[in-house]
Amino acid sequence: MISEDKIIQDLKTASRGFIGDDAAILPHVNPGNRYVISKDVFIEDVHFRTSYFTSADLAHKALHVNLSDIAAMGAEPLYILCGISIPSNEQDYAIRFLDSLTAICQNIGVTLIGGDTTASLDRLFVSITALGQAPEANIKYRNASKVGDLICVIGNLGFAHLGFLGLEQSLTTSTKYINSFLRPQAKIKEGIWLGNQPVVSSMMDISDGLYIDLKRLASSSKKHAVIDMDWLQSHLTPEVSLHIALEGGEDYGLLVTVHQDSLEELSYRFTESFGYNLKIIGHITNGEGVSFTEDNKPAEIIVNHFAHFGERL
Amino acid sequence: MISEDKIIQDLKTASRGFIGDDAAILPHVNPGNRYVISKDVFIEDVHFRTSYFTSADLAHKALHVNLSDIAAMGAEPLYILCGISIPSNEQDYAIRFLDSLTAICQNIGVTLIGGDTTASLDRLFVSITALGQAPEANIKYRNASKVGDLICVIGNLGFAHLGFLGLEQSLTTSTKYINSFLRPQAKIKEGIWLGNQPVVSSMMDISDGLYIDLKRLASSSKKHAVIDMDWLQSHLTPEVSLHIALEGGEDYGLLVTVHQDSLEELSYRFTESFGYNLKIIGHITNGEGVSFTEDNKPAEIIVNHFAHFGERL
Missing domain, CATH: 3.90.650.10 (PurM-like C-terminal domain)
Structure with a gap:
């Protein structure tokens, strides 16, 4: 079995010092800003198939689905946490997934600040939590549409x-x-x-x-x-x-x-x-x-x- | 199939207005404080069995495992997000789980502020993200033990x-x-x-x-x-x-x-x-x-x- 410590060691390098304790410490928001947070779950054979999703496709999609929630609030995505549960026959796929995820994050200025890696019996599970920041006045909600809009x-x-x-x-x-x-x-x-x-x-x-x-x-x-x-x-x-x-x-x-x-x-x-x-x-x-x-x-x-x-x- | 909207409607009531948009908005931290955040994954037959975990046991454990990470930083747990993927034959168990989770959260002063509910093929999957707050000076790390301690x-x-x-x-x-x-x-x-x-x-x-x-x-x-x-x-x-x-x-x-x-x-x-x-x-x-x-x-x-x-x- 893949060693959790080995994966965490690799992720630490990409996490700019966030990973390594029981929890990650969030930087202060800029004055007048607020954090927004969302979470999504991705399950093999429900949300994706490894037969046609490459590990890089999955990393892209799992990330963008979450960043979309942050963007929909009018906020700038900044951090993610990634939980992943890995079946023994998909360890290589999962490691490539994590490599792609950290690479895509770096490209778009998002930092991986934490997560959890565990074994899974037969399907790959991914859950991403995303955090973003926006000026308080810019945050958009679903509940404020007006007649005539x-x-x-x-x-x-x-x-x-x-x-x-x-x-x-x-x-x-x-x-x-x-x-x-x-x-x-x-x-x-x-x-x-x-x-x-x-x-x-x-x-x-x-x-x-x-x-x-x-x-x-x-x-x-x-x-x-x-x-x-x-x-x-x-x-x-x-x-x-x-x-x-x-x-x-x-x-x-x-x-x-x-x-x-x-x-x-x-x-x-x-x-x-x-x-x-x-x-x-x-x-x-x-x-x-x-x-x-x-x-x-x-x-x-x-x-x-x-x-x-x-x-x- | 259980309706995601129905579950979200129930959770909204317990979430004091946090749930309902694409992302939840975090309240400001108290002056001098910082947010800490952690995430854990719970998978049926890897981390728990429904044969001997009641839905209330699972809610308790999934929650406390995460709150433990927050406590280990010296922080007070305040918010969680819960991702859950539900196989069709475990819908009742999952609904009782969510009821227990919101009840336990209320008891200990933690607010459920978001999450994701999806279908699963054959195993229940739970992922909780927990947030806490601590005065910056109180946050404890793993890396600061001293010779003689x-x-x-x-x-x-x-x-x-x-x-x-x-x-x-x-x-x-x-x-x-x-x-x-x-x-x-x-x-x-x-x-x-x-x-x-x-x-x-x-x-x-x-x-x-x-x-x-x-x-x-x-x-x-x-x-x-x-x-x-x-x-x-x-x-x-x-x-x-x-x-x-x-x-x-x-x-x-x-x-x-x-x-x-x-x-x-x-x-x-x-x-x-x-x-x-x-x-x-x-x-x-x-x-x-x-x-x-x-x-x-x-x-x-x-x-x-x-x-x-x-x-x-």
């Missing part, structure tokens, strides 16, 4: 789900979809930028799918969200159906609501900063839940409940 | 391992040992108290066993630790052999080094505060590693390497 998506819709289907069913699928599933890019810079825009009333990331995540935002804000199917359709590539756009998860884009009078100017500055466009998909009204319009008329759309990747396999 | 243990040695053996081999074993394994008590108050004592030069918790953890403390301090077998023996109950005391893990006591001239007074005040005694087991010298003496002469003791519970099953 426009709903915008940052990033692609349905790409990761198409990649997932391609990999699971061995279909010929464009690498852009495959990569969206294997290596989603957390919208880190975009999240920090949007956190700094007072006209953004609420923000969250899209992890489980546009429909269910928008429903959460609406519920949290005690408002009703209307998706304009014509607008939504206009943002999709030919391979992405409306259903995949609504139900497909794991794209890790951002969902934001913006004061309607301010959107044009914000949208212009966003494109100027990031080289791609915000996608307007609907608006917020009084009420609850999510509904649809098409040709300016109410539309009935049956949305399947998305639960977890593991249940779709 | 006496080595002390706070808590029992070998109790949890005897309980583990009793449960695994269906032996008649005293409930005090069984409970030590199923429900170890993190030395929270003791850790905070010891953090406040400048004569305590280093501190860590004993999670993997006295020998291996003392070796880590010595290595971190770049010193040599000597265990006096007569002293150690004097602290053991008749059922606990020297080998079980040295190699048995999961007692979650504390290991501290104390300036020799200050120990008598510290020991007196400790007993007065907590109603039980510190156990002196050895001293720190120059060199490296851990060695033994018996009748004031060097003694050769073969210590088996302890790795993980999963490998001992």
Whole structure:
């Protein structure tokens, strides 16, 4: 069996002195700033398969899924802790995973400050805790969308789900979809930028799918969200159906609501900063839940409940 | 399948408003204080069995194992995040686990501020991240033991391992040992108290066993630790052999080094505060590693390497 002390020794080198005690000590936040913290779990054959996730893909995805949560608050990711449980036949994979994880962290300025390594019987388990920092005034919540706000998506819709289907069913699928599933890019810079825009009333990331995540935002804000199917359709590539756009998860884009009078100017500055466009998909009204319009008329759309990747396999 | 939203709804009620966004926002630390953070992983059939761990036992243990890390830094535990992955046939167990976890947290003044719930294929997986706070000057490290310091243990040695053996081999074993394994008590108050004592030069918790953890403390301090077998023996109950005391893990006591001239007074005040005694087991010298003496002469003791519970099953 792999020695826990050996792994910890290797991680210590990459952790700039954080690892080595029972707990890591967090540096002080900058004045006026706050820490935000989130945690995700990744399980073999539920969230990933080692047959098509290389250890570097898994490191990228486990990290970015967490950093996406931090970015969705308007915060800058700074630290992670990584818990990993390793079956005896996957020790090499796990060591390469940890090597990739520390390398990717170094590249993006995130420091691994702690964790836990244990044995596992038959599946690899990874759990990452991520910490970020933001000026208190920049932190965005789900519960503050206002009636009349426009709903915008940052990033692609349905790409990761198409990649997932391609990999699971061995279909010929464009690498852009495959990569969206294997290596989603957390919208880190975009999240920090949007956190700094007072006209953004609420923000969250899209992890489980546009429909269910928008429903959460609406519920949290005690408002009703209307998706304009014509607008939504206009943002999709030919391979992405409306259903995949609504139900497909794991794209890790951002969902934001913006004061309607301010959107044009914000949208212009966003494109100027990031080289791609915000996608307007609907608006917020009084009420609850999510509904649809098409040709300016109410539309009935049956949305399947998305639960977890593991249940779709 | 259990609905993630339903679980999150229940947890929200217990989380005093922390849960509901992509990440939880940490309150500011008190002036002069620092946050400390640690993370542990618990896997079914590696760290626990549902056959003899009730859901409440598991909640207690998963929590206390983490709080022990916080206490070992001299800090007060304040917040946790809990990641849990639930196989379909253990949903009731998992819901009772989460109910117990929130109840125990409330009892000891710890707040659940976030986490992740997912499906699992066949084993329950729990990962807890714990955060605590301490005055900066009180934080204790492993690397600061000094030549001449006496080595002390706070808590029992070998109790949890005897309980583990009793449960695994269906032996008649005293409930005090069984409970030590199923429900170890993190030395929270003791850790905070010891953090406040400048004569305590280093501190860590004993999670993997006295020998291996003392070796880590010595290595971190770049010193040599000597265990006096007569002293150690004097602290053991008749059922606990020297080998079980040295190699048995999961007692979650504390290991501290104390300036020799200050120990008598510290020991007196400790007993007065907590109603039980510190156990002196050895001293720190120059060199490296851990060695033994018996009748004031060097003694050769073969210590088996302890790795993980999963490998001992």
